[in-house]
Amino acid sequence: MTLEAVDVDAAAGPSERSLTSTVPAGAATAVVGIRANIEGACVCAGEAAAIIGGLHYRERGTPLHADISPVSLPITGAPVSVRTLKLTPDMNYGPNLQEFVVTAGAPFTLTTTIAATGNAEHAAYVTIIFIGKDSKEITRNNIWFEASHHSLGEVTTGADGGFQLRLPADVVLAQEKIEAKFAGDAERGPAMTTSALGPQTMAPALVQPLANPRGKHVVFAPRKDFLRAYQDGASWDELAKQWAKGAAHVDVIAMNEGQIRSTPDEVLARLMHELKTHHIALSLGILPTNWFHEPPCGGGVEGYSDPGSANATVTKLLRAGASLGIIGMDEPLYFGHYYDGKNACKSSIDDEARRTAVIVKIYTAAFPNAIVGDAEPFPAISDHAGWPADYAKWVQAFRRETGTALSFTHIDINWGDPHLGRSGTPGVADPSRIANLSKTVAQVLRANGLSVGMFYTGFGGAPLSDEKWMTQARAHMDAVQRSGINPDYSLIVSWDRYPTRTLTESDPTALASLVAYYAEHYRR
DSSP, rough: OOOEEEBBSSOOOOOEEEEEEEEOOTTEEEEEEEEEESTOOOOOOEEEEEEEOOOEEEEEEEEEEEEEEOOSSSSTTOOOOOOOEEEEOOOBOOOEEEEEEOOOOOOEEEEEEEEEEEGGTTTEEEEEEEEESSOOOOEEEEOOOOOEEEEEEEEOOTSSOOOOOOOOHHHTTTTTTTEEOOOOOOOSOOOOEEEESSSSOGGGOOOOOOOOOTEEEEEEEEHHHHHHHHHHHHHHHHHHGGGHHHHHTTTTTEEEEHHHHHHHHHHHHHHHHHHHHTEEEEEEEEEEEEESSSSOOOOOOOOOHHHHHHHHHHHHHHHOOEEEEEEEEEEEHHIIIOOSSSSSOOOOOOHHHHHHHHHHHHHHSTTTTTTEEEEEEEEEEEETTTTHHHHHHHHHHHHHHHHSSSEEEEEEOTOOGGGGTTTEEEEHHHHHHHHHHHHHHHHHHHHTTTTEEEEEOOOSSOOOOOHHHHHHHHHHHHHHHHHHOOSSSSHHHHHHHHOOOOOOOOSSTTTTHHHHHHHHTTOO
16 A cells, blocks of 8 residues: 555645746746636635745746746845745635746746645646747646645555554654555455545644634743753643643743744744643744844844744744744834934834734734734833833834734833832832733823733843842732733733743743643733
8 A cells, every 4th residue: 555645734734846847939028827617727625825936937048037926025135035825716816926037948947835725626736837928828838726645655454454553653643644545456456545634724834723813812922941841742731730730820931033043943833832722822023133134133123033043933834833823023113213222213104014914914914814003111201201102103114114013012121221210129020010000001002903912021231030020020020910911911021041940830930830820820
């Protein structure tokens, strides 16, 4: 029996597809596009999904080539990115992505990467249309969308026709369909059987794991020791026993781009599968402000990145079968517009929105149902005169440039700011000043239609210890809660050296104990 695994849920990431042919006589240019539910394609088997990567045209024997992206970014020279499509019977999708010069009679290859659900066959295709000098179509070649197949080898059946096979972990985690085929021989006819490892579902990239993105959420960012234990083989359930009280209330796990890219593929796929099983969403922290092909500023400044890094993160997530609930931007308004230190860009709000659109569009094209918001520092922003008007302009500019509404702002309070200090006690924030700042900022955010998040952290200043940091974090949480703002997102994180451990929650110097403290005192 010959065995194949079929990625019917588009959960294992795109795989390479190609076509090779010859440019027809009389062709002057070619157009590469996508067709879904039109021009011979039919979404006739219910809602389907497909993920399409960059398209690459190459001619043999000539220097002509083209790299075509299904995602349009507001800069020149951007690398190609990935787009996830929801295919529905009522849609008509047919963009022409790029036209370029070709050489009549030259052999060519068009390659791309595609992942598609099992019912996407015949629903859509990539096309290359050759056009003559008279601007009329000569011919076209298509790469049809279909679920990815990969070989699992061959097995020999027993006397009863049965067989056993240990499946690769990635096949199991993606819940791929197994097809077993026998071509037949002189004595036996052909045979085929299939076995599904799970019910067919929507492609993970289209799933919004938050039942109510505008509801109340507890976000937890485990420290390195937690992620290291998971990488060493501990399961989510095994680790959850060490913070059972807090784990019962956490519905979002936060990771940043660097953590995603540095996690081995098989470990990341297992983590994404377990988060899905436990109905926990992933929040991805990104560096949102583009410096690629921009004026020379932003070097070494927090929050700046490039399309290549974003593409690498997207590739890892798609390969792991991730469903992305939240995209959280690292302080774009402050570091892009207000910051005036070394290498500051001091961009206008409109230009900062355009620069963030370069990075954000890469993520929202791949994960179109994820919500997007930012974290911003206070009182660093609220110390500026006219900041409420600036914030309203930022919300509007972001939506205009990215095509996506800003959903939330997470408030990052600098607890050590002199404006918050308690008289006579340097480095200790005054609870009443924390409460007043929280109320002022939350009022402006909600007036702009944003959900409000709050980071509960220690001060982070030296000298410090696990115990001092955690004591500060609990005091800061108490002060914010007394303000009555009732944050929509409660974020338990640390960017500092402390605390050094995540677990266990019974240890008041471990980060997980702060989740338990929140659950016991403030979870409603």
